[in-house]
Amino acid sequence: MYLSLFLTFLRIGAFTIGGGYAMLPLIEREAVGRKWMSREEFVDVLAVAQAMPGIFAVNIAIFIGYRLKKTPGSIVCCLAAVLPSFLMILTIALCFAHIKDNAWVDRMFRGIRPVVVALIAVPCLSAAKTVGITWQTAVIPIAAALLIWQMGVSPVYIVLLAAAGGWLYGRLMGRL
Amino acid sequence: MIYLQLFLTYIKIGLFNFGGGYAMLSFIRHEVVDKHGWIGSQEFTDIVAISQTTPGPIGINSATYVGYAATVNAGYSPAMGALGSVVATIAVCLPSFAIVLAISRFYAAFRRNRHVEAAFLGLRPATVGLIAAAALMLMNDDNFVDGKSIALFAVAFALSWRFKVHPIAIIAMAALAGILLY
Known part of the structure; x- marks a missing residue:
């Protein structure tokens, strides 16, 4: 077994x-x-x-x-x-x-690096679709992304904040 | 010392990863590039590329690679680096063990728990933001060296989004394009 x-x-x-x-x-x-x-x-x-x-x-x-x-x-x-x-x-x-210091490998990775970014951008958009992000709820991912990207906030706090926010929202809507 | 730091960092990564491998990227980058400086920004992008072309979850791939690179960059031998891989890989799995053992007994209750469901109302949209942050953080001078980089980005985006071309095929084409263009 x-x-x-x-x-x-x-x-x-x-x-x-x-x-x-x-x-x-x-x-x-x-x-x-x-x-x-x-x-x-x-x-x-x-x-x-x-x-x-x-x-x-x-x-x-x-x-x-x-x-x-x-x-x-x-x-x-x-x-x-x-x-x-x-x-x-x-x-x-x-x-x-x-x-990695080989000239050929270096050229390959120069081509690959921007493509990696595209391959992350696509699942980001698919996830937005799956989750059902609307113009009203778009503020959540945008704020999360800006806090991490521009302010250097650790994603740990984003996860904790989002969970607490969701719980509070459920509570305010009278579902809990 | 490096082992202890790796262990604690990857425990944290395993514990706070919600929303899949791509959401995890911004977190991993924040920890291993910005906070600890174990690997450089370019090397991080290279690992992501390697992860996308090899089997296995990106969380495991990054733990194995960073465990090795961080130890070797700290001045230890490759054998010690391999041990660093083991430490980081075990650490990233440990929180899952603890949680599975804890919730296995009453998992049906956990699944239908209203408090957990409500928390996910906030977690799901935030996950999209975590993935976006990973993409934005990689849009830097290290990865975009000139106009050709932007063109490659645009073509790859279109191939993946519109035509659903497999990531491995796209990366292979990008490697070829890199050799031809640079």
Whole structure:
């Protein structure tokens, strides 16, 4: 059982490029397909893993591992999910110092750097769409971005402030 | 000492990361570039590029890379740097463990808790701001060296937003463009 958990999450860690959401279909097929949990349970786990702080993929691995085999299971799943990217990045880190002053690599990265910014701007706009930002609520992300970008405020305070603000809003609207 | 700093910083990053990898970027940058100066602004952008082309969550990738780079930049050997990777990577996962163990017992209650739901009314829009801050912070002279940079940005944005081209393909094209243009 531990071996099968380990191998499953190793595969998930090794083959998902582009963040936690890209690997959801893969995890669902493994977890629900192998009858580790029902589809309803899986959706519940997803909701909680999203609501938690931390890395989404790691949260899901720990959650599923814990539900199946308690603490040892969660350690096995987390380790397996993290191992492929850890090994790959460590290898890159060991080599990068030697190659980054290479003229070719330098030219490549000159082309890549502005593109990285575009590849962050796009998920920002998609997230704004998903969250349903309107002209009225746009003040929240704009204020958050300006505080971090221009004033150097730590995002920790933004997260705490936003959570407190949401709670207060719910309270004022009489939902709590 | 560097290990302790890495450990505490990545615990904090693991604990306060809401809203996915991109929202995490502004936080990671704030900590590792602005506050501790472990890596430079350009190197940070390079890590993001590497993360986008390799498997695994960006939070893990950054912890592994920064753990290594911070230790080596502090004057230690590459082997000590590898240990720094281990320390930062474990630290970024630890808060998740603590929280999962704490809420597993009553997770259905947590999920439908009205107080938690209300907090998310504020957290969700703020997440968009966190991602925007990451993009804005990277719009600097290090990453945009001339007009060609701006053109590359615009083309990549259009390819990703309008035509849904995969990020790996876009980065590969950008690397090629860099060799041709510079």
